Amino acid sequence: MQTQDIQSDKGIGFAVLFSVVTVIAAAWMVAAGDQLTTAISFAVAIIAACLAVVGAHAFW
Structure with missing residues (x-):
């Protein structure tokens, strides 16, 4: 007996x-001149990386 399984490409x-956002934020972190911009870029990169993992698992 086969059960229904709905898969979506939303996870991918x-x-x-969010992986692209992570790479852009990490590049901005390296290119930033001051410490505040580097810290904000790092925070954005970490949050985007976490959301990339959550997005991949939420719609699996």
Whole structure:
């Protein structure tokens, strides 16, 4: 007997989207001149990386 399994590509889309945001924020962190901008870029990169993992698992 086969059960229904609905799979969506949203998980992959969210993972890719937030991974791109993570890479951009990490690059901005390296290129930033002052410490405050570096800290904000690091926070954005960490949050986006966490959301990439959550997005991949939430729609699996």
